[in-house]
Amino acid sequence: MSMSVRMLVISAAFAFAGAAFAAAPQAGAAAPAAKTLSSSQQRMSDCNKQATGKTGADRKTFMSSCLKGESTAAAAPAAAAPTAKQTQQEKMKSCNAQAKTQAPTGAAHKTFMSNCLKGGAAAAATP
Numbered sequence: 001m002s003m004s005v006r007m008l009v010i011s012a013a014f015a016f017a018g019a020a021f022a023a024a025p026q027a028g029a030a031a032p033a034a035k036t037l038s039s040s041q042q043r044m045s046d047c048n049k050q051a052t053g054k055t056g057a058d059r060k061t062f063m064s065s066c067l068k069g070e071s072t073a074a075a076a077p078a079a080a081a082p083t084a085k086q087t088q089q090e091k092m093k094s095c096n097a098q099a100k101t102q103a104p105t106g107a108a109h110k111t112f113m114s115n116c117l118k119g120g121a122a123a124a125a126t127p
Contacts, residue, residue: 043067057097091117 037045047066051059095116104112 043069061093088117091119 044067047063050066051062054062095113098116099109099112102112
């Protein structure tokens, strides 16, 4: 019987040690929550709060411009019509967005996209 008592005592010791060991990481887990954010992390947090309620492409466009440091007032006209300072990819995005609202098909779509990417005023006038 003395062997079974020893095993019981050893098992209890391991159980208490395991519980104490498992509790130790929880105390360390609270410290990272108090960690200060870097400037880019802070910007992401701020932009995320401002983007509340926006969804889909609208949110993506907003977040992109916000994280670049552009003002939200300047971001709206940039998406509406291409300008000379936009990159080709940005022009494609804005022209595609316009094409979705006007819904040209076939040759009309091709002409619309061509004029829009060139920055022509005819793109906005095309039905």
